[in-house]
Amino acid sequence: MDAPNQPSTKTQKGEQTRALILNTALEMFRERGYENTTMRAIAEQARVAIGNAYYYFASKEYLIQAFYDRIHEEHLAVCLPALEKERSLKGRLLVTLRLKISTLEPYHQFAGVLFKTAADPRSPLNPFSPDSDPVRRASIDLFDHIIERSKVRVPKDLRVELPYLLWLYHMGIILFWIHDASLEHRRTYRLIDITVDLVVKLISLASNPLARPLRKTALRLVAELREEGS
Amino acid sequence: MDAPNQPSTKTQKGEQTRALILNTALEMFRERGYENTTMRAIAEQARVAIGNAYYYFASKEYLIQAFYDRIHEEHLAVCLPALEKERSLKGRLLVTLRLKISTLEPYHQFAGVLFKTAADPRSPLNPFSPDSDPVRRASIDLFDHIIERSKVRVPKDLRVELPYLLWLYHMGIILFWIHDASLEHRRTYRLIDITVDLVVKLISLASNPLARPLRKTALRLVAELREEGS
DNA sequence: TATCCATCTTGAACGTGTTCAAAAAAATTC
DNA sequence: GAATTTTTTTGAACACGTTCAAGATGGATA
Numbered sequence: 001m002d003a004p005n006q007p008s009t010k011t012q013k014g015e016q017t018r019a020l021i022l023n024t025a026l027e028m029f030r031e032r033g034y035e036n037t038t039m040r041a042i043a044e045q046a047r048v049a050i051g052n053a054y055y056y057f058a059s060k061e062y063l064i065q066a067f068y069d070r071i072h073e074e075h076l077a078v079c080l081p082a083l084e085k086e087r088s089l090k091g092r093l094l095v096t097l098r099l100k101i102s103t104l105e106p107y108h109q110f111a112g113v114l115f116k117t118a119a120d121p122r123s124p125l126n127p128f129s130p131d132s133d134p135v136r137r138a139s140i141d142l143f144d145h146i147i148e149r150s151k152v153r154v155p156k157d158l159r160v161e162l163p164y165l166l167w168l169y170h171m172g173i174i175l176f177w178i179h180d181a182s183l184e185h186r187r188t189y190r191l192i193d194i195t196v197d198l199v200v201k202l203i204s205l206a207s208n209p210l211a212r213p214l215r216k217t218a219l220r221l222v223a224e225l226r227e228e229g230s
Numbered sequence: 231m232d233a234p235n236q237p238s239t240k241t242q243k244g245e246q247t248r249a250l251i252l253n254t255a256l257e258m259f260r261e262r263g264y265e266n267t268t269m270r271a272i273a274e275q276a277r278v279a280i281g282n283a284y285y286y287f288a289s290k291e292y293l294i295q296a297f298y299d300r301i302h303e304e305h306l307a308v309c310l311p312a313l314e315k316e317r318s319l320k321g322r323l324l325v326t327l328r329l330k331i332s333t334l335e336p337y338h339q340f341a342g343v344l345f346k347t348a349a350d351p352r353s354p355l356n357p358f359s360p361d362s363d364p365v366r367r368a369s370i371d372l373f374d375h376i377i378e379r380s381k382v383r384v385p386k387d388l389r390v391e392l393p394y395l396l397w398l399y400h401m402g403i404i405l406f407w408i409h410d411a412s413l414e415h416r417r418t419y420r421l422i423d424i425t426v427d428l429v430v431k432l433i434s435l436a437s438n439p440l441a442r443p444l445r446k447t448a449l450r451l452v453a454e455l456r457e458e459g460s
Numbered sequence: 461t462a463t464c465c466a467t468c469t470t471g472a473a474c475g476t477g478t479t480c481a482a483a484a485a486a487a488t489t490c
Numbered sequence: 491g492a493a494t495t496t497t498t499t500t501g502a503a504c505a506c507g508t509t510c511a512a513g514a515t516g517g518a519t520a
Contacts, residue, residue: 009468010466010467010468011466013467013516014468017468039508040506048469048470049470049471050507050508051470051510052468052470055467055468055469112350112351113350115349115350116346116350117346120342120343178351179358187457190454194451221424225406227417239498240497241486241496241498243485243486244498268476269477270475279500280500281478281479281480282498284477284479285499289477289478290477461520462519464518464519464520465516466518468515470512470513471510471511471512473508474507474508475506475507476506477507478504478506479502479503480500480501480502480503480504482499482500482501483499483500484498484499484500485498485499486495487496488495489492490492
């Protein structure tokens with residue numbers, strides 16, 4: 001059995017074929033959308049037998065998993081340099097979220113399917129599922145980095161949970177963007193502006209010593225909800 | 231063209247066939263799950279041609295739409311009587327949410343698919359889509375009724391938005407329940423207990439005259455997000 | 461070089477959701 | 491009650507995602 005995200009390719013040639021299929025698929029998804037791109041069409045375009053696509057990707061959905069990985073890479077590539085110039089938490093969050101949306105931009109119509117499958121608790125694409133673990137961790141790490149190198153100081157208990165909470169918040173923004181039919185997704189950018197402001201103020205409030213009991217209660221709730229099973 | 235929720239049945243016999251197919255489908259969904267129930271199997275069990283099922287339900291997904299309607303009816307049937315004995319907002323919310331979860335109980339494994347398709351912005355099953363309008367309205371009305379006949383007094387501006395906000399909150403609870411793998415979904419019931427308490431306190435806080443500016447800002451944000459398009 | 465074996469590739473075949481032209485049944489009109 | 495129109499019912503046919511037994515490839519071993 002292979003590790004979920006380490007596809008079964010032991011050869012350089014295999015790696016090439018895998019990349020070829022994935023690139024072809026993503027390009028076609030971007031151009032025609034997910035539903036309108038058949039596995040047969042992908043295989044044909046990549047000049048490969050249909051069974052071969054299934055050798056590298058267990059199902060059509062698994063191509064989306066690979067999409068997650070790529071989006072995260074692209075986002076990092078533009079986001080990290082931009083973050084160098086920002087020290088305030090507010091500025092850092094703004095930059096990160098705006099660039100996330102612009103990175104996703106070419107895939108907007110495709111993104112619907114993305115969250116459709118992601119919402120199924122039994123789907124491997126569910127952002128909370130084990131299969132998504134690596135990307136999720138990497139994504140949460142980015143928010144950790146955002147806080148770490150900003151000027152804000154937050155209490156330890158909150159500091160620990162904050163990256164995860166910000167990641168959740170950022171998922172909420174993406175969910176909104178998916179449903180956002182406004183021109184150039186202006187409403188999403190507006191939502192980012194407004195809520196980043198709110199979030200930063202809220203963090204500031206929650207960091208106040210007077211808010212300690214309330215913060216403890218809230219964090220206990222969060223911790224409980226994150227627990228698994230039983 | 232037919233109204234989305236008024237299925238194309240002009241005859242009493244048609245209505246019967248429609249009901250037969252729907253009942254057969256829901257029973258099979260409950261017993262074997264959604265994916266494991268094929269349209270062919272439904273048609274066979276209902277002793278009907280497969281094309282006939284498609285005459286009444288545009289797609290397999292539309293059977294879920296009908297499921298929404300039925301769940302809401304069943305919920306009302308147990309909820310309204312129980313609400314007669316409760317006058318506090320807290321008690322009324324607790325009763326409503328607990329009974330909602332217990333009504334959904336038999337369909338837990340099926341519910342995953344439900345939200346999977348519901349999350350797709352282009353799907354007619356999206357709770358925000360026009361096709362879902364009637365059920366959504368009815369569901370929001372229930373929360374209106376909960377507030378109206380409780381003892382609480384809230385400012386007009388909040389009062390107007392509150393049913394919708396509580397409906398959103400209740401959707402969040404259902405989302406959690408879908409992912410809840412704990413025994414008898416204890417964690418969901420616990421979440422209800424904790425968050426109902428929070429929500430009631432929050433409403434109380436927000437109703438305080440001192441909170442007026444903050445409340446206005448928050449409500450403006452909500453109103454803006456509810457807006458459609460452009 | 462010849463043999464071997466893991467890796468990669470193939471495409472026919474299966475079951476699925478869905479469509480549609482045609483037939484049957486029922487309702488309406490004359 | 492016959493003719494006509496509307497509504498309902500039928501099932502073969504289509505395209506899709508997916509599976510799998512069989513074959514091809516190419517590097518390691520002898």
